[in-house]
Amino acid sequence: MAKSADSRPPKPARGASAPATTTQAEEHEDELRALQAARGRVDALRTQIRDHDYKYYVLAQPEIGDSQYDALMRELRELEEEFPELLSPDSPTQRVAGQAAEGFAVVEHREPMLSLSNVFDREELFAWEKRMVRLAERDDFTLVCEPKIDGLAISLVYRDGRFERGATRGDGFRGEDITQNLRTIRTLPLVLDADPDTLPAAFEVRGEVYMSKAEFVRLNEQRAEAGEQLYMNPRNTAAGSLRQLDSRITASRRLNLFVYQLGWVEGERPASTHSGSIEWLKSLGFPTNPLTEIFHSTGEVSLFCEAWVERRETLDYEIDGVVVKVDDITTQRVLGAVGREPRWATAWKFPAEQAVTRLREIQVSVGRTGVLTPFAVLEPVFVGGATVSMATLHNLDHIRELDIRAGDDVIVQRAGDVIPQVVGPVLARRKGDPPVFEMPSECPVCGTAVHKDPEQAAYYCPNRNCPTKLARQIEHFTSRGALDIEGFGEQRSAMLVEQGFVTSLADLYDLPARREELLAVEKIGEKTLDALFEGLERSKQQPLHRLLIALGIRHVGSETARALALNFGSMEALRNASLEEIQSVPDVGPIVAEAVHQYFQDPEYQAQVDRLAAAGLRMDEDVSARGGILEGLSIVATGSLEQWSRNQVEELIKRLGGKVSGAVSRKTSFVLAGEGGGSKRDKAEALGVEILDEDEFIQRLRDLGWSEGE
Ligand code: IVH
Numbered sequence: 001m002a003k004s005a006d007s008r009p010p011k012p013a014r015g016a017s018a019p020a021t022t023t024q025a026e027e028h029e030d031e032l033r034a035l036q037a038a039r040g041r042v043d044a045l046r047t048q049i050r051d052h053d054y055k056y057y058v059l060a061q062p063e064i065g066d067s068q069y070d071a072l073m074r075e076l077r078e079l080e081e082e083f084p085e086l087l088s089p090d091s092p093t094q095r096v097a098g099q100a101a102e103g104f105a106v107v108e109h110r111e112p113m114l115s116l117s118n119v120f121d122r123e124e125l126f127a128w129e130k131r132m133v134r135l136a137e138r139d140d141f142t143l144v145c146e147p148k149i150d151g152l153a154i155s156l157v158y159r160d161g162r163f164e165r166g167a168t169r170g171d172g173f174r175g176e177d178i179t180q181n182l183r184t185i186r187t188l189p190l191v192l193d194a195d196p197d198t199l200p201a202a203f204e205v206r207g208e209v210y211m212s213k214a215e216f217v218r219l220n221e222q223r224a225e226a227g228e229q230l231y232m233n234p235r236n237t238a239a240g241s242l243r244q245l246d247s248r249i250t251a252s253r254r255l256n257l258f259v260y261q262l263g264w265v266e267g268e269r270p271a272s273t274h275s276g277s278i279e280w281l282k283s284l285g286f287p288t289n290p291l292t293e294i295f296h297s298t299g300e301v302s303l304f305c306e307a308w309v310e311r312r313e314t315l316d317y318e319i320d321g322v323v324v325k326v327d328d329i330t331t332q333r334v335l336g337a338v339g340r341e342p343r344w345a346t347a348w349k350f351p352a353e354q355a356v357t358r359l360r361e362i363q364v365s366v367g368r369t370g371v372l373t374p375f376a377v378l379e380p381v382f383v384g385g386a387t388v389s390m391a392t393l394h395n396l397d398h399i400r401e402l403d404i405r406a407g408d409d410v411i412v413q414r415a416g417d418v419i420p421q422v423v424g425p426v427l428a429r430r431k432g433d434p435p436v437f438e439m440p441s442e443c444p445v446c447g448t449a450v451h452k453d454p455e456q457a458a459y460y461c462p463n464r465n466c467p468t469k470l471a472r473q474i475e476h477f478t479s480r481g482a483l484d485i486e487g488f489g490e491q492r493s494a495m496l497v498e499q500g501f502v503t504s505l506a507d508l509y510d511l512p513a514r515r516e517e518l519l520a521v522e523k524i525g526e527k528t529l530d531a532l533f534e535g536l537e538r539s540k541q542q543p544l545h546r547l548l549i550a551l552g553i554r555h556v557g558s559e560t561a562r563a564l565a566l567n568f569g570s571m572e573a574l575r576n577a578s579l580e581e582i583q584s585v586p587d588v589g590p591i592v593a594e595a596v597h598q599y600f601q602d603p604e605y606q607a608q609v610d611r612l613a614a615a616g617l618r619m620d621e622d623v624s625a626r627g628g629i630l631e632g633l634s635i636v637a638t639g640s641l642e643q644w645s646r647n648q649v650e651e652l653i654k655r656l657g658g659k660v661s662g663a664v665s666r667k668t669s670f671v672l673a674g675e676g677g678g679s680k681r682d683k684a685e686a687l688g689v690e691i692l693d694e695d696e697f698i699q700r701l702r703d704l705g706w707s708e709g710e
Contacts, residue, residue, distance in 0.1 A: 038083045042091075045076040049092045050191060050285075057186040057256075058287045090162055090190035095183050095251065103245070104176035106695070107167035109155060110264050113206065114172065114340050115685035116148075116323065116347040122302040125324070128346050129298045132326070135343065136334050141326050144275050145304050146292045147312075148321035148347050149258055150235050151210030152242060154182065156259075158203055161196035163189065168242070171691045172340060181242055184251035185209065189285040200270070204263030205281060211238040212316045215254050233385030234318055236676045243675075256317070259286045273327045294327065305348040312350065318385060321349040339688025354413045355388075356426055357381035361406045362393060362437050366445050368472035368552055370460040374399060374437065376410070376422050384414030391420040395458065396439050403427075405434040445469075464604070467497045473552055477505050478535075480647040481558055482550035483542050485535040487528065495522060505551075506611035509536060544571060544621040547612070551605075554595040562654060563587050564596065565621035571609065572619065575600045628657025629704040633669040636661050636684070639677025641694050656706065664689060672697045 049072055056062040056069075077093050080086055088094070119125045133139045153169040166182035167175035182188055192199065211219075216234040223230055231237040241253035262269070262277035270280040275294060282288045295301050305322045312319050326332055326344040335343040358379040364372045373392060380389040391412060393399050404410060408425040441450055443461035445468040450459050461469060471493040478488035488496075488508075496502040499521055501511065511518065512533045519529065542550075545565035549558055556564070567585045568574040574582075574596075583593035599605050613619055635658050637649050644652065649672065650660045664671055664683040670690040673681045684691050692700060 035083055035085070038079050039086055042076060042079050042083075042086050045072055045079070046091055046191075048072055049076065050189075050193075053092065053186055054189075054193070054285050058285070089183075092190070095186065095190075104178060104243070107155075107165065107170075107175050107177045109167070109170075109173055109175060110204065112172045112340070113153060113155060113169045113175070114337060114342050115682075116345055117341045117686060118321075118347050118349045118682070120349055120351070122298070125298050125302055125305075125346070125348060128324075132335055132343060136331055138331075140296075141331070142273075142275075142328060143295050143298070143301055144292060144325045144327050145295060145301055146260055146289055146323045146325070147308065147315070147319040148323045148349075149208040149210050149260075149289075150318040150320045151208040152235075152239050154178070154207060154209050154242075154257075155263065156182065156188070156205045156207070158192060158199075158205065159201065161192045161194060161199050163191070164202070170693055171696055174696070176243070176695075178242055180247045181244060181250040182209075184247055185255050185257050187257050187287040193283070193285040199284075200265045200267030203265040203267075205259050205286060206261040206263050207257055207259035207286075209238055209242055209255050209257050210234065210317050211241070211253065211255055213318065214316055215256075219253065235385065235678075239675050257287055258289045260289070260323070269329070272329055274325055274329060274332070275327050277329075301348075309350050319350075321347045323347050340685060341688070352413045353384040354411050354423065355381045355383035356409050356411055357388075359404065359406060359408050359410045359422070359425075362399070362404075364440060364444050366443060366461055366466065366468040366472070368469055368476050369554060370443075370462065370466060370469050372439060372443070372450065372459045372461065374439070376404075378410070378412065381412060383412055383420070386414060386420075388412055388414060388420040391422050393422060396437070399437050405430070405436060407431075407434050465503065467494070470502065471497045473505060474502060474508065476552050477508070477550040478539075479550075480645050481546075481650075483539040483546055484647070485532075485539045487532045487535060492522075504608055504611075506608050506615065509612070509615035509617075511536065540615070540617045542618060544569075544574075544619060547571070547617060547619070548574075551599075551609075553599045555592040556596060558650070558654075559660075560588060560592055560596075568621075570620040571613070575606075575609070628655065629701070629706055630656040630658030633658045634661050634667055635659065635670060635672060636664050636668050636680055637672045637674075638680035639674030641672075641674040643694070656701070670700075 049069075052062070052064060052069055052072070073093065076091070080091065080093055117128070119128055129141070132141065155167045155169070155175065156163065157165045163179075163183070165177060166179045166188075167177055169175050183190065211234040213234060216231065216237060219237065220230045231240075237253070238255055241250050241255055244250045259281055260278070261274070262271075262281060269277070271277045275292075278288050278292070293304060295304065301324055305324075308319070308322055324346055326335065332342070332344040337343060360377045360379060362374050363377055364374050366372060373394070374396065376391045376393050378389050378391060380387050382388075393404065402422070402424045404422060404425050409429040410425050411423040412420055413423045414420040439450065439459045442448065443450055443463065443466055446461065446463050446466040448461050448463040448466065451462050452459050463469070471490070474488055474493040474496065475490060477483060478485040478493075496508075496511075501514065501518070502508060515529065515533075518524065519526065543565065545558070545561040548556060548561035548564060563585050564574060564582070568577060577597075579593055579597045582588060582596050583590055585593075588596075600609075630653055635653050637646055637653070637660065640646070641649060653660050658669075661668060664680050664687065666687055666689070668684065668687075668689045670692050671677075671680060671684040672694070673684070673691050674694060681691060683689075
């Protein structure tokens, strides 16, 4: 029991006999003796527990049962409560901190945390080696192969044999201080298994934090039971868990760690090779990957990497490749780095993960422009870190080319954050000769005869009043990138159309006048309804380009909408523009110009725009945004951010004069990478393009003179 803050004398310590009458001095001495005894016991308990932790978590060879372990922990915890002066941050009891942090401090990495170049096959691996041979003027490399763990890179600093600080990779130069959260990882040694005098004064270790597949499944089962949304994949879940402000949440996630590199060392390096350094780290109690192997030729390395493509399924954690490193540290130094990639290491990346599953049927969906898109309804299958039950089949030509038929077993592929794809049927498993897929001749929703666009392979429903088309238009009109009105999801949009509340987009603004009717028809709370109305009201202030996006004019995406709005300044000017005038806008080609021009010639659309104007929607653009602080910069945003949706941040970038690009290239100024921005982040790393996380992005904007709310 902890000593209470009141003035009662301390209760006699365990083992210390308190005579009936004692002087104050005697009492004090008793206390000291008890403290001495407790200190000895506490030290012994900590050593024992650390040893059992290592055997259990790192070696997976426990020596004692759970109840014995719990008893040791309980005793230690009780002693620490009784003698708070013995508490220390690296006690095993402190793996779970009690306090939530306010935010993470920024940590500057003493040496940048580099990324890796990629190779995908033996030819590329041989080319990688050839360059090294040329530069190092030798061809007898010893190469170390390690699984490339699909988790999060971290940096750990140890001083005087104790864990001092841990940080995320961040942009490679500056990361976040997540020491408290890292402490909760059972395999991370808080105190090293060596006499501190024999260790360098301080050193840095780098490694990967990951979540095992089993833990991921356990967590999701728990969430399913609690009716909570399921996590996508182990990597993102691990990332989210590590960046929790409350370490208790991190602790409950049971993360794991492999260390893969010895960073800077204050004092002498313990080994002249990478493998020697890893052995040394292992001897100190760090978890190192047991699947590491050493080779003397890239031929052997290729065989090893190729074998792992299949074998990776057998592991309880996800790997996305094999890292190949030159073992000798002097040679590593000679080879150096290009941009952010060392020349002495590369990652043999695995191809996208595939799985075979049954194609139950091919269905057709109707989009907002009326285009019919066939899609695969699959027997759910876990692939590439997520469960897939649907995949687009693009169009009829695509289905014919691959010869995909309903009932086939098909190969499904998914990589990182890429949408799932059907690669093709497993023809050997096809039974009989199932019918070839045909596009329906009538719209599956409204029954109108389907048209075929002769230029594109597309089939579409020409009915302007097709209910699904209209419902999809409402979803688009209210979506974040458009007028950003919450509450008009798939079901509600469909209901509004089905019940006849909306027959044209402008009807949305008449909904507040039909409050009572809506309440009567839909099971909707008054509060929810009011929130919808508020959203509608707010949307009236959106600038012209948002409205142009919302209208869903063919070929008009956010870039074109912005260009048009900035150029014409008002809806009126755009409506009255000739085809030539529209076409003269930079970035607007003839097909797009034609579509825009046609739209405004159509009496039905003209009436719709008039009604929207009458409802009070803003019909102009603030053209003063030209020449903002991000002028001339091309920025790619990826992953999910905390304070903005993707659309919001892209909006902000554009408002500040920057250009938003969807793909990373050498021309990209920087990549704003939120959580889970996998492939674009990799590409940026590969090209040496700067990567900013959300906080760094905000800081960059501030440095450029931005003030929040702008
Ligand atoms: S070595 C300079 N070894 O892969 C070498 N990295 O794309 C730096 N990773 O950020 C990395 N397993 O997070 C290395 N065995 C391993 C790895 C590994 C996973 C990650 C690491 C790094 C990324 C590079």
